[in-house]
Amino acid sequence: MSKIDLLRSVLGRAGVDALWVSAPANVRWLSGFTSAEDGKVLVTPGGATLYTDARYTVQAQEESGLPQHIARPPATYEHAANTVRGLRVGFEAESLTVAELEDLRAAWPDSTLVPLRGTLGGLRAVKTAEEVEAIRAAQKLADQVYGEVRPLIRAGARELDIALEIETRLRRAGGSSAFDLIVASGPNGAKPHGHASERVIEDGDLVTIDMGARLDGYNSDMTRTVAVGTPSAEMKRVYGAVLEAEEAAVAAIRPGVRASDLDKLARDILTRHGLGEAFAHSLGHGVGLEVHEGPGLRGTSQDVLEAGMVITIEPGAYLPGVGGVRIEDLVLVTEGGYEVLSHSPKESV
Numbered sequence: 001m002s003k004i005d006l007l008r009s010v011l012g013r014a015g016v017d018a019l020w021v022s023a024p025a026n027v028r029w030l031s032g033f034t035s036a037e038d039g040k041v042l043v044t045p046g047g048a049t050l051y052t053d054a055r056y057t058v059q060a061q062e063e064s065g066l067p068q069h070i071a072r073p074p075a076t077y078e079h080a081a082n083t084v085r086g087l088r089v090g091f092e093a094e095s096l097t098v099a100e101l102e103d104l105r106a107a108w109p110d111s112t113l114v115p116l117r118g119t120l121g122g123l124r125a126v127k128t129a130e131e132v133e134a135i136r137a138a139q140k141l142a143d144q145v146y147g148e149v150r151p152l153i154r155a156g157a158r159e160l161d162i163a164l165e166i167e168t169r170l171r172r173a174g175g176s177s178a179f180d181l182i183v184a185s186g187p188n189g190a191k192p193h194g195h196a197s198e199r200v201i202e203d204g205d206l207v208t209i210d211m212g213a214r215l216d217g218y219n220s221d222m223t224r225t226v227a228v229g230t231p232s233a234e235m236k237r238v239y240g241a242v243l244e245a246e247e248a249a250v251a252a253i254r255p256g257v258r259a260s261d262l263d264k265l266a267r268d269i270l271t272r273h274g275l276g277e278a279f280a281h282s283l284g285h286g287v288g289l290e291v292h293e294g295p296g297l298r299g300t301s302q303d304v305l306e307a308g309m310v311i312t313i314e315p316g317a318y319l320p321g322v323g324g325v326r327i328e329d330l331v332l333v334t335e336g337g338y339e340v341l342s343h344s345p346k347e348s349v
């Protein structure tokens with residue numbers, strides 16, 4: 001079944017006749033158009049159209065198999081008005097501004113606009129074989145760059161310089177950083193999103209490197225925590241506990257497992273080590289055209305693992321004023337269980 005046909009069946013269940021797709025990752029996924037932040041897709045019972053502007057006429061023809069209409073709003077909306085007359089048209093509530101909604105309402109007076117959430121997210125969570133290969137390639141690049149930069153993580157280096165090295169090497173290889181790199185040393189390790197600062201790494205520090213490569217639009221995500229010199233006995237114990245939780249959660253991955261159960265499994269291990277409160281975020285998430293996408297691996301998630309999903313497993317423990325540890329692998333859910341896509345070594349601490 002084509003992606004558009006798959007989407008149409010979802011729309012039927014959502015009670016709408018058509019969908020105005022505005023989330024860039026969804027536009028890209030449906031159309032193949034890589035400048036998706038400047039594109040929209042209208043899916044109707046009769047077909048699907050990619051809307052973009054004249055800066056992309058040639059690129060859209062090269063990249064997308066969908067029929068295209070070149071215009072800028074409001075001409076875009078006026079062109080679509082005929083197609084959506086009398087229809088219930090869903091729109092992506094998470095990715096349409098209030099101003100855009102007002103413009104759509106003005107241009108489509110004879111349509112009913114219906115807010116929808118997560119309509120395509122569920123479809124995108126299970127990757128095609130091509131998407132898996134794209135993510136695998138992104139992770140391979142991340143592993144290569146991590147290996148090159150690992151020797152530079154030593155006392156006297158600034159967090160910022162490590163981050164710059166990683167970014168430069170990703171760029172040189174034709175990729176880019178999937179997100180604002182996290183390089184968090186010593187007490188900065190207590191910040192789960194501790195972006196690289198001017199702090200100079202000291203002997204005895206643990207250093208958390210959370211990095212991803214973006215290649216051909218697809219992302220990877222991986223975290224390693226390494227020791228510079230000899231860390232304190234307390235931080236060694238924390239490292240051991242996080243590693244135990246991470247390995248147990250990875251080993252439990254298979255189709256049919258509830259995402260919330262995986263989160264609980266890792267959380268229970270850290271709680272047994274007295275670190276339940278220190279695990280300040282969810283266990284992981286899906287990765288693809290976006291760094292954070294479905295499924296959500298958290299306590300409240302309704303998601304169930306399926307073969308073809310690509311997920312992170314990333315437990316952590318954060319001790320304010322002291323430091324932190326996070327260990328993260330990127331994992332493909334397979335029919336038989338799982339395949340770990342991230343191959344950078346986890347060092348003994």
Ligand SMILES: CSCC[C@H](N)C(=O)N1CCC[C@H]1C(=O)O
Nearest residue numbers: 179180192193210221222281291
């Ligand atoms: C800003 S992207 C962060 C990537 C990272 N691997 C990640 O997803 N997380 C780090 C802390 C928890 C988790 C998150 O939910 O952001």
